[in-house]
Structures are given as C-alpha cells and as structure tokens.
Amino acid sequence: xxxxRHLRYFIVVAxxxxxxxxxxxxxxxxxxxxxxxxxxxxxxxxxxxxxxxRQVRLTExxxxxxxxxxxIVGRVDRLHELARQGGRGTVLKVGVPPDLAATVLxxxxxxxxxxxxxxxxxxxxxxxxxxxxxxxEGTIDVGLVRHPVTAPGLTFGQVLVQAxxxxxxxxxxxxxxxEVHLADLAGRELLMPPKEGEPGWRAEVLAECRRxxxxxxxxxxxxxLGLVLAGAAVAFGPRTELPGLAWRPLLGSxxxxxxxxxxxxxxxxxxxxxxxxxxxxxxxxxMTHEGAAPVRRVSRRPGMLA
Amino acid sequence: MSAPAFDQLFRAAGVTGWLxxxxxxxxxxxxxxxxxxxxxxxxxxxxxxVALCRQADAGLLDLTERVTVTAADRVSGPTGISSMLDxxxxxxxxxxxxxxxxxxxxxADKLLGRVGFxxxxxxxxxxxxxxxxxxxxxxxxxxxxxxxxxxAWPFVDPDDIARLSVLDPARTNRSTARExxxxxxxxxxxxxxxAPSCAWxxxxxxxxxxxxxxxxxxxxxxxxxSGKTGTMPTLRCETGVVEYPDGGRYAVxxxxxxxxxxxxxxxxxxVIGTAARMAVDHLRR
Numbered sequence: 001x002x003x004x005r006h007l008r009y010f011i012v013v014a015x016x017x018x019x020x021x022x023x024x025x026x027x028x029x030x031x032x033x034x035x036x037x038x039x040x041x042x043x044x045x046x047x048x049x050x051x052x053x054r055q056v057r058l059t060e061x062x063x064x065x066x067x068x069x070x071x072i073v074g075r076v077d078r079l080h081e082l083a084r085q086g087g088r089g090t091v092l093k094v095g096v097p098p099d100l101a102a103t104v105l106x107x108x109x110x111x112x113x114x115x116x117x118x119x120x121x122x123x124x125x126x127x128x129x130x131x132x133x134x135x136x137e138g139t140i141d142v143g144l145v146r147h148p149v150t151a152p153g154l155t156f157g158q159v160l161v162q163a164x165x166x167x168x169x170x171x172x173x174x175x176x177x178x179e180v181h182l183a184d185l186a187g188r189e190l191l192m193p194p195k196e197g198e199p200g201w202r203a204e205v206l207a208e209c210r211r212x213x214x215x216x217x218x219x220x221x222x223x224x225l226g227l228v229l230a231g232a233a234v235a236f237g238p239r240t241e242l243p244g245l246a247w248r249p250l251l252g253s254x255x256x257x258x259x260x261x262x263x264x265x266x267x268x269x270x271x272x273x274x275x276x277x278x279x280x281x282x283x284x285x286x287m288t289h290e291g292a293a294p295v296r297r298v299s300r301r302p303g304m305l306a
Numbered sequence: 307m308s309a310p311a312f313d314q315l316f317r318a319a320g321v322t323g324w325l326x327x328x329x330x331x332x333x334x335x336x337x338x339x340x341x342x343x344x345x346x347x348x349x350x351x352x353x354x355x356v357a358l359c360r361q362a363d364a365g366l367l368d369l370t371e372r373v374t375v376t377a378a379d380r381v382s383g384p385t386g387i388s389s390m391l392d393x394x395x396x397x398x399x400x401x402x403x404x405x406x407x408x409x410x411x412x413x414a415d416k417l418l419g420r421v422g423f424x425x426x427x428x429x430x431x432x433x434x435x436x437x438x439x440x441x442x443x444x445x446x447x448x449x450x451x452x453x454x455x456x457x458a459w460p461f462v463d464p465d466d467i468a469r470l471s472v473l474d475p476a477r478t479n480r481s482t483a484r485e486x487x488x489x490x491x492x493x494x495x496x497x498x499x500x501a502p503s504c505a506w507x508x509x510x511x512x513x514x515x516x517x518x519x520x521x522x523x524x525x526x527x528x529x530x531x532s533g534k535t536g537t538m539p540t541l542r543c544e545t546g547v548v549e550y551p552d553g554g555r556y557a558v559x560x561x562x563x564x565x566x567x568x569x570x571x572x573x574x575x576x577v578i579g580t581a582a583r584m585a586v587d588h589l590r591r
Contacts, residue, residue: 183566183568183570183571186320186566186573187318187320207463207464209566210464210565210566210567211462211463211464211566211567211568212566212568213320213564213566213567213568213570213571214566215320215565215566298460298462298569299570300384301384301569301570302384302385302408303516303518304537304569304570305383305384305537305569306348306384306385306408306409306516306535306537
C-alpha cells in the first residue's frame, strides 16, 4: 500500500471527524475513503477511529498516531519541495507574528541575508499558535513565537523581553500624561491579537489587567490599529510613532512581551536565523535579555482594607 | 417614578451592585437585589456592637470596665490597636469606638470574646433578621484567606479570589442589603437597645473616619452620614444612615463586587456613595 497517501486520508478524516466531509475535501467518494482507512487500520494493527457512536471519534491510539502521521507527511512534502528546488540553494521557511513591525522584519531579513547569503529566506506572517502547528507539520522551519507557549518537541532560542506601552488615539485625554497606569485605562475597550492565534499572551495580559483594575468592556481582535486610531480602543505594544496615535509607557511595566525563536529540527540555517533574530531584535526592536521579573509591590492603605 | 438605573451605574464603575434603602420613619423603600445573601466582611461589627449594648443594658457587663489587650489578642489589621505595638488597657466602650470608627479588628475580636456568637445570633433571630448571621471573628476571616490561597496578603490573583471562603456567604458572616439597612433603621428608632445605648451607638457610627464610600455621595456640611464599611478582595460595602437638613432619615446598604481585582479602586468606592445618593433622592420624590 501507499502508506503516505493513506496517512493523508487519515489526517483529513481526523480533522473532519466526519467521513462524508473528509471525502468531499479529498475530492473522492465516501466508500473508497472508508475502505482505505480500514486498510490502514489493518496495516497498523490498531483501530484509529471509533465509529460505534453516531459521531466519528479518534481512538487513543489514533490520537497518538496522528501527530506522527502529520510529521511523516510533512517531511515527505518537504522532501519533494527540496528536490524540486534542485541545486538552487536551500530555502528557510520562517514564521513571524503578523504584528511584528515592518522595520524589524526588514532588519531581520537583512541580517540573515548577511550571515547566510546562500540560504533564501521565505517569511510568512503567522500567529504563535499557528506557528506551533506549522512547525509540527513542517510547513515552516523556524518561528518567532510569543511566550507563554507550550508545545512538546519544540526547542526555543534565547527569550527576549520588552516592556509594552499603551497606544492611544492622539486626542485621548490620557495622551497628555507622561506615563499611564493600567488602572487609568478602566472603562476603555482593548484591541488584542486574535484569541485563536495568541492564546497564551492574551490570557496573561488580560489576567494582569484585571489584577491592576482594568477590565475592558470589550476585547476586540485584530492586528491593524484602526480601532485605536478611531479612539474606540487602546492597544499594548512597543514604542511606535504613527500619525494620529500616541504611545505612552505603562507605569510599573506591568505588561512585558517575551519572544523567542522556536524550531523542531535543528539545522545550521535554523541556528543562523536564531542568532540573527536575537541580534536584530536587540538592536532594532529594543528587546533585552530576560532578567528577573520585578516583584510587584502592593501598597497598604488602611481605607482600602477596612 | 421609575427606579434609578442602578445596573448601568454600577457597571460603569466596574462593579456589580446590590442595594436597599428605606426611609427610617415612613418605611418607604427601594431595593436592587436587596435580598441577595452577601458576605458582610467588617460590617459584622455592627450586630456585635448592638449585642454588646444589650448586655450592658441587661447589667451583664459594664461598658466602662477596663481590659488589657496584649500581643496574644492582637489580630492583623491596618488600624487601631491592630497596628499598635504595645499592650493597651482600655474600656469596653472605647474598644467599641475603635471597632466601629476605625474598623479595628483586634478591638472587635476582643469584644466578640466577651459577647459571644450565640448572644449575637439569638438577638438577630429575635429581630427577625433571618439572613444575617455572625459566625467568624476578624482573625478567623483573615486566617482563612491564607489557608484558602496557600499564601499571605496580598490577594489580587483572580484564581486566588475564586477560592476565598470569606467571599462565600455560606461560609462566612452574612446578611443582605435589606437586613443590614433594617438593623440600622432599628438603631435609629431606639428599637434594639435602651434609648441611651442607641444614642451612643449612633454617635459612634457617626464617628467612622472613612470618607470615600457612602459619605462621598453626600458632600454637604448639613447632611450627616453615619455608617460602617466592609471590605474583602473585590468586595466593598457600607451600610449607614443619611440624615437630611429637613430631618429626613434614610437607612441605606450597598454591596459591590468589582470585576477587577486591584485593591485600590476609587470608582468602586465612590459608586457606593453615588448609588446611595440616587436611592435617597428617589425616596424623597
């Protein structure tokens, strides 16, 4: 049997958990798909799906084998792609967060080109959670992820940190003060990267906001700053100078973004990219090494406790 | 005359709120979640004060008796004897003054040791305040927070706050906005103890030092606000009586729980005053 092809069928059925839908996605009829899954189960000697209930569910062995199947299929695809590229040099596929400043991305590409001229860099804008999937599937070789992120099998480069400030519309009354406290933002709406894309960062930021007295009436999702420009929301980010917007540091540096490279298979190109990323992010994005987190002091005021 | 938009008011201050207000003399009243059981935090010190007076009225104790508060009695707290370093010898009524005016936890627990839970709860039952119970002293409440979270003050993590038994009316001192306000109304009508004792309690409640909650809603020299606050992480409350220049007297109780967990939230404190003001204003129309 063509094991790789059968694994592709397995992956699609596992994603759809519905034979009919999977067959449509694969452009084939349902009976042959069911047959091929059955053959794969015979070949492997385990049941991959539980079809007893009305819905299709992955069995425990199925769940375990799915990750491996994705890796095998990903590597086969990569093999084909490398072969297609022939002698035209290697390509390093890189995932970067869509909200990474354009100047930083440009500096990153330039720095890598300088250190590894023989490797072509193919950057794609991908949020952290999608980078983790893309790394597992082999569709990217190395990513630039936001922490906290947990994924078995990933190796992380040096973690760099950056205290975030707040972006406000120019006309916002808070734009007239030097520093803004998170509690000052009470009553405002907040713009954050999409929940699906940056779950760890979002949870961390919202918990800190709540701890400090800022519970946004609404959390908008997106990477563009249009809502901030319109005065409908505020956003957290590094110092930015954009017409119509004001950036102010946050008092006490309560929100710190932590970024690092991440990869699954270490290659010389991945190592070079990782080193170039650390260098560039420090130089052109103002990030620093992760130090000890400052301990937050909570003041005692009698009236707040009586 | 429709009731004020309390939900909107509370939401704008980042809290959920419960309220009850009544004209002390006519009984004309207004409620917003008035019968919801709520933790009372330091407001339990008011039924304790009343029970103390009743025991004095009955000749069971002498309010001028002097007791010595030692290190062994000391409970943590931001004010009064709780924050002092040395032994204090003081009369029972001055302990009561510290307990109410400054919310002194040590003074409260010392008095609670003399009065006893049974006396307070039997009294509350007799008053028909069925939702109001005193089951813990200040020291127990504070100690439970360390146990519930596994660490010491401060408690600002949302996860920690979800675990606090002092925020669960089933497991701590409890009441409702209606019953707390009713108790205050009874003090103002001389119904809970002898007239001189009630007058003394009103004076002590009028000496509460905190200006940031109920009193902030009535920033006028000719309006008197007497009350007692209660505070726990995300819980801010106060019950009091507001006395207008024309003699109108209103018992008001407001409880709030904040969405954010920060300790310092001036808007959450001030909305207690704003809501009380709106309620009194409504009752006077």
